[in-house]
Amino acid sequence: MINRWQRTLVAAVLASAVTTATVGCVDRSGGPESGDVPNASIHISAAASLTDVFTVIAEQFELHNPNTRLSTSFGSSSTIVDQVINGAPVTALATASEATMNDAVKAHVIAGTPQVFALNQLAIVVPAGNPANIESIADLGRTQVKLAICQPQVPCGQAARELFTRARVPLVPVTFESDVRAVLAKAASGEVDAGIVYRSDVIAGGTAVASIPIPDSINVSTRYPIAAIANSEGQLVVGKFIDFLLSPGAQLVLADHGFTPITAKSR
Amino acid sequence: MAGEHLMSAQRNERTAAKLATGARPVFVKILAAIGLLFLVAPILGILSRVHWLSLWSQLADPAVRDALILSAWTSAATTIIAVVVGVPLALLLARGHGWTAGFARAFVVLPLVLPPVVSGVALLALLGRTGLIGSRIDTWFGFTIPFTQVAVVVAQLFVALPFLVITVEGALRTKGRHLEQAARTLGASESRIMWSVTIPAVRTAIIAGAALCWARALGEFGATVTFAGSFPGVTQTLPIEVYYSLVTQPDRAIAISVLMIAICVVVLVSLRRSWSGRFLRDT
Numbered sequence: 414m415i416n417r418w419q420r421t422l423v424a425a426v427l428a429s430a431v432t433t434a435t436v437g438c439v440d441r442s443g444g445p446e447s448g449d450v451p452n453a454s455i456h457i458s459a460a461a462s463l464t465d466v467f468t469v470i471a472e473q474f475e476l477h478n479p480n481t482r483l484s485t486s487f488g489s490s491s492t493i494v495d496q497v498i499n500g501a502p503v504t505a506l507a508t509a510s511e512a513t514m515n516d517a518v519k520a521h522v523i524a525g526t527p528q529v530f531a532l533n534q535l536a537i538v539v540p541a542g543n544p545a546n547i548e549s550i551a552d553l554g555r556t557q558v559k560l561a562i563c564q565p566q567v568p569c570g571q572a573a574r575e576l577f578t579r580a581r582v583p584l585v586p587v588t589f590e591s592d593v594r595a596v597l598a599k600a601a602s603g604e605v606d607a608g609i610v611y612r613s614d615v616i617a618g619g620t621a622v623a624s625i626p627i628p629d630s631i632n633v634s635t636r637y638p639i640a641a642i643a644n645s646e647g648q649l650v651v652g653k654f655i656d657f658l659l660s661p662g663a664q665l666v667l668a669d670h671g672f673t674p675i676t677a678k679s680r
Numbered sequence: 681m682a683g684e685h686l687m688s689a690q691r692n693e694r695t696a697a698k699l700a701t702g703a704r705p706v707f708v709k710i711l712a713a714i715g716l717l718f719l720v721a722p723i724l725g726i727l728s729r730v731h732w733l734s735l736w737s738q739l740a741d742p743a744v745r746d747a748l749i750l751s752a753w754t755s756a757a758t759t760i761i762a763v764v765v766g767v768p769l770a771l772l773l774a775r776g777h778g779w780t781a782g783f784a785r786a787f788v789v790l791p792l793v794l795p796p797v798v799s800g801v802a803l804l805a806l807l808g809r810t811g812l813i814g815s816r817i818d819t820w821f822g823f824t825i826p827f828t829q830v831a832v833v834v835a836q837l838f839v840a841l842p843f844l845v846i847t848v849e850g851a852l853r854t855k856g857r858h859l860e861q862a863a864r865t866l867g868a869s870e871s872r873i874m875w876s877v878t879i880p881a882v883r884t885a886i887i888a889g890a891a892l893c894w895a896r897a898l899g900e901f902g903a904t905v906t907f908a909g910s911f912p913g914v915t916q917t918l919p920i921e922v923y924y925s926l927v928t929q930p931d932r933a934i935a936i937s938v939l940m941i942a943i944c945v946v947v948l949v950s951l952r953r954s955w956s957g958r959f960l961r962d963t
Contacts, residue, residue, distance in 0.1 A: 491927040491928065492927060494927075495926070495927045559824075559827065561909070564910065564924050566924060566925075566927055566928045586911065587827040587909060587911060588827050588909025588910055588911050588915065589909075589910050589911060589912075589916075589924075590909070590910070591905070591910075591923075591924070599909070602804065602808065602810060603808075603809055603810040604804065604808050604809050604810070604824075604826050604827075605827075
């Protein structure tokens with residue numbers, strides 16, 4: 414009995430050793446062929462509303478800089494700022510408002526000055542087919558309309574509150590979601606009649622959602638700053654990435670995703 | 681002579697006690713200490729962050745009070761429903777054989793291992809406004825479950841019910857069988873056997889299971905926030921309040937966390953003294 418167990422154990426150890434060796438070989442042969450530029454990998458923690466556009470831009474950036482690995486993660490601006498302050502291992506931070514970025518600046522975790530790279534405006538998102546027949550923001554004040562907005566602590570929640578104040582419509586949501594993509598998901602699944610998100614999120618929602626225009630006179634816009642994290646490795650690459658974000662090509666991608674590109678003047 | 685007898689008896693007792701405890705080498709004790717420390721240290725960590733002077737004012741905040749009231753009654757309602765449907769389920773599972781019982785048992789365990797957010801998504805797919813049953817409820821009664829207190833209880837019940845069922849089923853498998861058989865040979869009816877033999881035999885397990893179920897319901901976050909959303913006073917339970925205030929009002933988040941730890945400790949300790957202690961010793 415013991416012998417059989419021992420044999421099994423030896424076999425398992427041998428098998429794992431062989432596997433490791435093989436994988437090791439593959440790894441070595443599959444690595445970069447010439448080391449002319451040292452490998453750099455950076456990680457950007459970004460606002461939830463940037464999910465799709467940053468994934469696209471990151472791919473393009475990697476194409477232009479083959480030796481660079483760029484990874485991204487997303488969450489509500491207040492959450493990601495809190496994570497960075499608590500020592501999250503990221504090289505750059507991109508938030509959906511200057512107020513949340515300022516919290517990071519005040520906590521001395523930012524290197525240099527944050528750079529605004531895009532603007533965004535609020536939008537009313539409704540499930541495809543608009544089941545509650547929402548025509549304007551005034552309809553959102555009706556009590557039977559189920560409305561989702563972001564929780565007040567995150568930028569989209571604050572912006573939504575300001576929008577309703579400007580429109581003089583009572584704000585009666587059924588739920589405060591943790592970030593803007595959670596609001597989008599509630600609208601896309603038809604659980605709510607409407608949600609307040611950014612224009613870029615409506616595009617991200619595809620055919621599952623539609624949007625109702627908000628007059629420019631009352632709409633609230635937000636500015637997206639990006640900054641390198643102090644004492645993090647790869648700040649040079651972050652600088653290159655920020656330049657890339659401000660390049661006409663990346664600004665066009667941002668515009669395609671519903672963001673307002675930033676002009677030299679408004680920087 | 682008598683004294684010697686007594687001493688040797690005591691010695692025998694001690695040896696017997698030592699034998700009964702089994703082998704405890706030093707490395708076992710070291711590893712156990714690491715395990716225990718891992719569980720105790722985070723609690724000490726949170727206690728070190730508490731501003732004891734402002735604790736009461738943090739907890740007296742209307743938002744916290746609303747969340748506390750909501751959490752208290754929803755977790756209580758969940759526990760009551762869990763006992764009403766969970767004990768019968770445990771009775772059938774404990775006596776059940778064959779593939780149906782195995783199948784049912786697998787589904788009972790599933791919510792224990794599912795990520796709570798997945799449980800929330802599953803509940804939306806069934807009871808959401810566009811869900812399998814939810815859409816029909818909406819058409820027939822004009823009522824949608826998400827974003828209501830009903831949704832909070834439903835989410836809690838889905839994740840917490842297994843704790844009760846498994847605890848009670850475990851006890852039923854080991855207890856009362858002989859008494860049940862004796863009662864049956866004496867001609868007692870099935871319902872009489874259940875009420876006067878089976879249920880009393882596992883009473884302590886029902887209470888222990890209800891306590892575990894209640895604690896899990898009180899702490900529920902993922903399924904609730906996914907299925908019921910979050911609105912102060914309606915669906916924003918204590919754990920959601922902790923999560924949302926963590927970023928902007930960390931002192932409040934810590935204060936609520938300490939409150940929840942205190943509530944759970946008080947309830948579990950008092951149960952351990954009276955009922956579950958006996959249950960845990962017995963099994």
